[in-house]
Amino acid sequence: MTATLDISITKAESSKLQDLNLDNLPFGRYFSDHMLEADYEDGEWKNVEIKPYQPLILSPSLAALHYGQAIFEGIKAYRDRNGEAYIFRPHDNFRRFNISAERMQMPQVPEELFMDGMRQLIQLDKNWIPTREDHSLYIRPFMFSSDEMIGVRPSDNYKFMIILSPTGPYYVAPMRIYVEEKYVRASQGGVGYAKAAGNYGAAMLATAEAKKKGYDQVLWTDAHEHKYVQEIGTMNVFFIIGKTAITPDMEQGTILDGVTRQSSITLLKELGFAVEERPLNIDEIIAAYKAGSLLEVFGTGTAATITLIKELRYKNFVMEFDVDKWNTAPALKSWLTDIREGRREDKYGWMWRVG
């Protein structure tokens, strides 16, 4: 149980919900009626408030805007058939948030601020949780440095906030992926394992170039040889080779420790797969493709859930897949969706009841 936090709550005078069609939602464009805001000052968290969603007034010298001390999380809330609100594995995101904070020299956010703040915010905006299949309320906790100062050093002041966005699927169709060899997302000793805002900004040029070539996203490879695969866009990646599911390991600190990745590993084992978390060379993937044993490739992520990869291109070699014939990734996707939406037993205790 998370302690109850003393939060000052100001309710919105009217709700924007009636203006929104919850059945047709692009990812991350609409936001609920309320947001949570807290300040880190003089070494402690204070001014914890839930208030109507509104713009922030920030100084042009705000440190985060200049040096990028900014981190975030992505979590999803669902409503079951009885209308009860649940959040999928939020404690895992809480732990990862503070790992990111440590890497970026930012203060730790206490569990009661993160968890109980999120709970009270969702309780207030519970009606914003879409009930249509594959839809959810995307929860975006984030923190940024708020010193008004452009000297390069960790800030003394920070803001922690949570906003909520009712949302549909992030990637709607199977994807075409370009194996990246020029640009690098993460290298050993870097920030690849942190959910740091800059990781996403830094990925945009490579993604834009891949899009010009007709691809949806890039599959990142290691910084030294451009051979070992890392992750795709906003997702971890899995390769089903025969009866083994292989996903890159975390050892180098270059990959985000995805909550959907962890959940997929658990469910793949239940489906009878041997799961290997290890370095995976693109040559091994190509050899398996040529031998006919590379059966499925898919991405996992909170926003993306499970996304099928229908094409993978490395240099001039194109691997194409008939995703309509696949069993595993679709089974995994429905299994996870059914747990999240309350249609299947949650035997791992992944759903956290908002209450």
Ligand code: COI
């Ligand atoms: C998430 O899955 O929560 C992500 O981080 C993706 C987001 C950057 C859109």
